[in-house]
Amino acid sequence: MDDRDQNDQDRKRMIGRWRVAPLLRLYRPALVAAGIGILLSLAAAFAVAQWEDRVNKVEFESAADTEAIVMQNGMNEYISRLMALRTLFESVNEEITRSEFETFSGRLFEHHPGMLRIAWLPRVNRKERAEYEAAAIADGISGYRIKSLQSDGGFATAPQREEHFPIFYSTQPKTSPVYGMDYASIPDRWPAIERARDNDRIAALTARLYEPRVGGELPNAMVIVPVYAKGTSRETVADRRRNLAGVIVGIFDLPLLLQAIRATTAASPAISVNVYPPFTGRIVSLEQSLPDFSSSQSAPQSMRDVAQGRHWSGSLRIGDTDWQVRAVPAAGGPLVTAYDRALTVLAVGLLLTGFLTAYLVLASRNSRRLSLANRRVLELAQTDILTGLPNRAFFLGRLDEINREMREGGMTFAILMLDLDRFKNVNDSLGHGAGDLLLRQVAQRLKAALREHDVLARLGGDEFAIIQEGCDDQRVCSVELASRIAKLVAEPFFLPGHRLEIGTSIGIAIAPQHGDDQEELLKKADLALYRSKSAGRNCFTIYDEAMSAELEARNTLEGDLRDAIARCQLEVHYQPFFDVTSTERRGFEALVRWRHPARGLIRPDQFIPLAEETGLIVPLGEWVLRRACEDAAAWPSGERVAVNLSPVQFKEAELFDVICAALEDSGLPPERLEIEITESVLLERGVENLAFMERLKSIGVELALDDFGTGYSSLSYLTAFPFDRIKIDKSFIRSLTLRPHSAAIISSIVTLARGLDMSVTAEGVETQEQFDRLKTLGVNFAQGYLLGRPQPIAQIGPEMAAVRARLDAA
């Protein structure tokens, strides 16, 4: 795994703390919609099903009502035919002959297919028995005799009794054995005859035929119509018993009868009607005797079936009995609730739910994609591309979070601000590619020094920051970490072809001790860092309150400095420099002073860095330049003025014009102006600065390399840039008489300068001894307290006289 992958994972781990979102939560809207949709669809389908059911019920009951009325009318019609036969029997004077009976019955059969059999059973008393039997035989029924039905189904000659009701006429062929069968001898039929007789009403019962119709296994409806003797009274039961002439028996094939009625009345095929025998004292197994009068195969098979499903109950009056009628919707017919509308509603509901769910799933997916993309953008926005570390934005966000957590939890944490020392040099000398490589290596080392939950970020450039938390003693912990880091970063780095040594300055602020808001803590860590930097780099500093006081003082100073230029509080002092050989004065270096109304005279060391940081050096420098040119214009023509230019001024595009304007306005010849620059100017913008220096040289201005020996003192600068003079820093001069190798260095500088056609000025010459040694070493010019301190312009004259005397005496 390379560094970038590792960084990627680390970053994801950090950012991942707040980005976990379960899939279920993502699809929650779709799932909720699906759930609600299914429930609503089911509820709507259920409501529609109920409604369909109600509508069907009403339709079914109305159809069943109609059907029952039609059946009753049809049955009444059959009964009325038998009543007509009774009328025939009761109205004629003569006895009805067999042929008349057959003719009448034949008509009945013709129009009423449900009429299975008709018979005439005269009332025969004991005395008339023989006469009747003889008459029947004479009428063509051979062997006619009054018979009683035996339990084995056979016949025996009926025993003598008071009265018999034998079949005399019948629609059966004359050869049928039923002729002569005495109904008075059959247990269930005799009571029916008695009921009919006593009540003068048609009695009805279920009966199995002695000679069943082929395939007719179901009981038939038998009706018994009493026939009384013509002209006799039937007022009282006694009258009726006395005057009964016989009974007409009609046997209905109920299935056929009802089907015929339904056929002729165009009954609705949507219902199936079943008729059951009336309840009687006998135990009748209704399940077993269930007749199915419908044509449907799938009709209910039992009363229980009927009762369980949708059904209609009524009765069919046959004679003196009420037959039970049950109607059910014909299977597969229109009155069976098909629930097609409910199913349609359910299907449409589910379809819509499906569409909505699919839409929400897609929308959720899209939003997830979008949020992932957003997260990626956020990750990128919070990542430093170069090192893969979190960037400033992430750091500040995290700092805010940790700050809040800590405030609530009452714990502490530390911020460590890091700034690499001399990184700029690497960038400038080896190029940005090398600088980038170095930053990556630094990032890796820093990461290695941290625990997993510490936050490390690159804030930009060569600035890194760390949040360290979770220590018992945060101060001790942060110091340990800072020293570990300082040591790690001080170790050499190896870039292709280069071994580099840098360092890091660290500023530490501890929360909540040093503040409880993000801005304050960062400011204090920065202050501490600033202190580390000014303390000599590759060290760490913990913030203390004095730093803030210092900052405050600095801020005040900055404000004052802004006013200083406008209020003419700045002064230029001049320090002379002399030709070492001739002891002739060659000119003055212009050194700015600030006459502060409260603090008195302030030296440039105390405000130039501030002016450079704040950019005030630009107007300040221009003011000094103009003043120096103006003052120098009045000096003897052989004396020059040297003016310091800050690296910050070098970045100003108008600097050349500013110098030209100062020369022009003052009338000072350019050859009498010397510009002093430090090596740091050469470190950056080398090409541009070289061009600028060439331009100055082209108009005659001289250039001096100031403070030589304090910075990098790269000899390559001397050859690359067109300097006229090298100014050896006073630190060398100070050690000149103390350390022998200082003299050797100065000697080589002099040799080098000569070779490059440059002159050498020694700064900070304070003693005669130094002066003499410099003279011996071949230094061209000397400047220092021995020769004259920086003085206001007004004091230059008297001072100079004293100096001259001193030099001459030497």
Ligand SMILES: Nc1nc2c(ncn2[C@@H]2O[C@@H]3COP(=O)(O)O[C@H]4[C@@H](O)[C@H](n5cnc6c(=O)[nH]c(N)nc65)O[C@@H]4COP(=O)(O)O[C@H]3[C@H]2O)c(=O)[nH]1
């Ligand atoms: N100990 C000791 N010191 C001596 C002796 N002879 C001269 N000096 C001091 O050495 C400094 C020489 O100036 P510098 O190296 O250009 O160093 C200057 C220069 O870099 C900067 N500076 C002064 N004026 C200006 C200005 O107008 N513009 C800019 N950009 N920088 C300025 O401030 C620095 C300090 O200036 P000063 O405080 O005036 O300090 C001056 C001067 O007073 C000596 O014998 N012994």
